[in-house]
Amino acid sequence: MDTGVDGTGVDGTGGNGTGDGFKQATASSGKTDKELRGDYSAMRADFTIDQGWDRYTDTDHALWRTLYDRQSRLLPRYAAPEFMDCLSRLDAGDGVPDFRRASERLEAATGWTIVAVPGLIPEGAFFDHLAARRFPVTNWIRKPEEMDYLEEPDVFHDFFGHVPLLMHPVFADYMQAYGKGGQRALKLGRIENLARLYWYTVEFGLIAGRDGLKVFGAGILSSAGETPYAIESRSPNRIGFELERVMRTRYRIDDYQQTYFVIDSFEQLFEATFVDFGPIYQRLAGLPEFGPAEVLSTDRVFTHGTQERVRGLAAE
Ligand SMILES: [Fe+2]
Numbered sequence: 001m002d003t004g005v006d007g008t009g010v011d012g013t014g015g016n017g018t019g020d021g022f023k024q025a026t027a028s029s030g031k032t033d034k035e036l037r038g039d040y041s042a043m044r045a046d047f048t049i050d051q052g053w054d055r056y057t058d059t060d061h062a063l064w065r066t067l068y069d070r071q072s073r074l075l076p077r078y079a080a081p082e083f084m085d086c087l088s089r090l091d092a093g094d095g096v097p098d099f100r101r102a103s104e105r106l107e108a109a110t111g112w113t114i115v116a117v118p119g120l121i122p123e124g125a126f127f128d129h130l131a132a133r134r135f136p137v138t139n140w141i142r143k144p145e146e147m148d149y150l151e152e153p154d155v156f157h158d159f160f161g162h163v164p165l166l167m168h169p170v171f172a173d174y175m176q177a178y179g180k181g182g183q184r185a186l187k188l189g190r191i192e193n194l195a196r197l198y199w200y201t202v203e204f205g206l207i208a209g210r211d212g213l214k215v216f217g218a219g220i221l222s223s224a225g226e227t228p229y230a231i232e233s234r235s236p237n238r239i240g241f242e243l244e245r246v247m248r249t250r251y252r253i254d255d256y257q258q259t260y261f262v263i264d265s266f267e268q269l270f271e272a273t274f275v276d277f278g279p280i281y282q283r284l285a286g287l288p289e290f291g292p293a294e295v296l297s298t299d300r301v302f303t304h305g306t307q308e309r310v311r312g313l314a315a316e
Contacts, residue, residue, distance in 0.1 A: 037152055038118030038140055047125045051116035051139050053098045060141050061095030067147070067156045068093050074227045080207050080214040082266070083221065086167035087160075096141060097159060106163070110172035114163060119152055124186060130179025135166055148224065161218025162202070170266040171216075174273065175202070181277060190281040193247040200246045201269060206230065206238060206262045213238060213262060213302065226256050235309035237293065238262055240300030243272050244280060249290045258293040258310060262302055 042049050072093070075084050089109070090102055103113040115129060117136040129136050137158040142150050150157070165171040178198060185194040203219035213231055220226045230236070237259040239245075246261055263269045290296070293307050 036119050038120075038138065040118045043118060046115075046128070047117055047121040048115045048136070049118055049139065051099045053096070053100075056096045056141070059144065063141060063144055063147075064096045064156065065093065068160065070224055071160060071221065071227070074224065075221075078215050078227050078231050079221060080209060080216040082168050082171075083164050083216055086164035089167055090164060092159065092163075096155060099137060102159075102163065106166055109167045110169055112166045112172055112175075114159075123182065123191065127179045127182030127186065130175055131183060132179075133172070133176050135162060135175070137163065157218065157222040161222035165216060165218075168266065170270050174266065174270045177270070177274060178202070181273075185277070185281075188278065188281055190277070190284075193281060193284055194277070196247050196249055196251060197243070197273065199251050200249065200259075200261045201241070201263065204230070204251075204257050204260055205241075205269075206260045207266075208262050208264055208302075216266075217260075229256050229309075230260055233309065234303075234306045236260055236303070236307075237295055237305040238302035239295065240264075240302065241269065241272070242300075244284065245290070245296070245299070247280070247284055248287060249294070250292050252292050255313065256309065258305065258307060259295075 039049075072087075075087070090097070090105060092102060099114045099116055106112045106114065110133075112133045112135060114137050115134045116139040119138050119140070121136060126136060135158075138153055138155050140154055141156060142154045166175060178194075181194060182191075185191050201217070203217045205215075205217040206213050207216050208214075215221055215227060215230055217230075220230045236257055239259060239261055241261045241263045249259065252258060293305070293310065295301060295304055
């Protein structure tokens with residue numbers, strides 16, 4: 001498979017990306033004039049640092065527990081059962097997790113480990129880590145006043161949102177394949193197509209379960225506002241996953257998504273993407289893109305959204 005960037009997590013109410021969409025926007029375009037928040041001074045060549053677990057304060061751990069408990073209460077209703085199962089096996093509810101301890105569990109389950117990073121890192125380095133089954137997790141945690149709004153991904157988004165499904169064997173393979181695909185897409189200059197795949201699956205994906213639609217995307221599951229919104233709101237479209245459709249669809253980084261794509265299973269996602277993306281990129285290069293709210297006649301539509309959230313925002 002061919003894959004590539006890191007998507008975002010919109011956090012809280014109309015928040016900006018708390019996820020790695022920012023990572024992507026930053027790293028892939030190289031155009032950010034924002035000061036990144038982390039301490040990059042002690043970084044190694046592969047952009048990793050020591051987590052510095054002993055340096056977390058009581059306030060940090062308390063904030064983690066507050067965020068963890070708030071999201072955990074939403075999970076039974078909204079999250080994919082696979083996510084909940086994996087999260088419980090990480091036993092990470094007591095405070096900011098020690099990455100070494102979590103890595104031991106993760107490595108035993110799927111061969112993945114977690115590495116600490118100061119924040120957003122260049123996408124090439126990000127892909128290299130994924131391809132080696134290492135997931136970069138930001139080491140700092142937001143401030144108490146940033147419970148619902150954060151511009152960069154912090155440890156809560158990266159760990160709570162992303163790490164659990166790395167315990168799932170199929171999803172774990174998908175993520176590694178994505179990293180390898182990213183390395184290739186960089187060479188081919190097709191990062192944008194690949195970034196959309198990450199965005200609409202890893203960050204904002206829904207899955208059709210026995211009890212209806214559930215969330216597996218990290219950007220949603222680390223956000224108290226978007227978690228119920230993604231499942232219950234009349235506003236967004238919910239459309240069956242189709243690889244090329246997704247790769248052609250632009251997305252928003254400044255608000256909740258206007259369209260969510262729905263996979264049938266992680267196996268379907270892995271199989272659909274375990275192909276040579278080279279010819280797909282060539283074909284897509286000559287085709288128009290779709291807007292973030294567009295519904296096509298060829299779509300498998302679960303919900304044709306009203307887009308009332310966007311209209312409401314526009315009226316404000
Ligand atoms: Fe993310």
